[in-house]
Amino acid sequence: MALIEPEATRMSRDQDPSLLGHRVIPVAVIADLDVVGPLAAALERGGLPIVEVTFRTDAATQAIRLFAAEKGMLVGAGTVVRPEQVDAAVEAGARFVVTPGLSAGVVERCRQLDVPLIPGVATPTEVIAALDEGLELLKFFPAEAAGGVDYLRALQGPFPLVRWIPTGGVTASNATSYLNLPSVAAVGGSWMVAPSMIAARDFDSIARLAREAVTLGEGAVP
Secondary structure: OOOOOHHHHHHHHHOOHHHOOOOEEEEEOOOOHHHHHHHHHHHHHOOOOEEEEEOOOOOHHHHHHHHHHOOOOEEEEEOOOOHHHHHHHHHHOOOOEEOOOOOHHHHHHHHHHOOOEEOEEOOHHHHHHHHHOOOOEEEEOOHHHHOHHHHHHHHHOOOOOOEEEEEOOOOOOOHHHHHOOOOEOOEEEOHHHOHHHHHOOOHHHHHHHHHHHHHHHHHOOO
């Protein structure tokens, strides 16, 4: 890493997994802003006061704003693919940005705004490109479709500095397999905030699944 410029090195430090403080990150698609308050309360009851709100609906920016206003909630923006989405997310209160791929424009804008970025990668070439940008906490996406635990285990050898957040196809039944890998900082998943449960306003189930996710994370190898 000696060739990385000082500014890029600073961004790597800003990515420290302690920023998140959780080993499971709920990834939510919000279409109805009325659910934000009850959803935040359910996640907090379950001991998981963190959420990644994806830019997959027109309500995403305002949902981030509402989550950010909830005391104790840590909210990030997901599915960010353009620099202007970084602007909207940070202005709304997002504390971190997650992307499905590696965009130089998004990297630069996050650096300018001093907001931590977790970019999505799926190949060794993309990992090297991320390291060249000073990024060492990476989203392995789409985790299951790209090769799952075995593929990620193979990446650990050539990239010992990288910490991973596998996302995409991660469920309650396979999350522990990822979390037991020494290079995995956390996993991202939507099983505890599934769109069907949100639409049904089943916040009791969301709280229960969040609590189970916390237990699952605590039981995995740190």
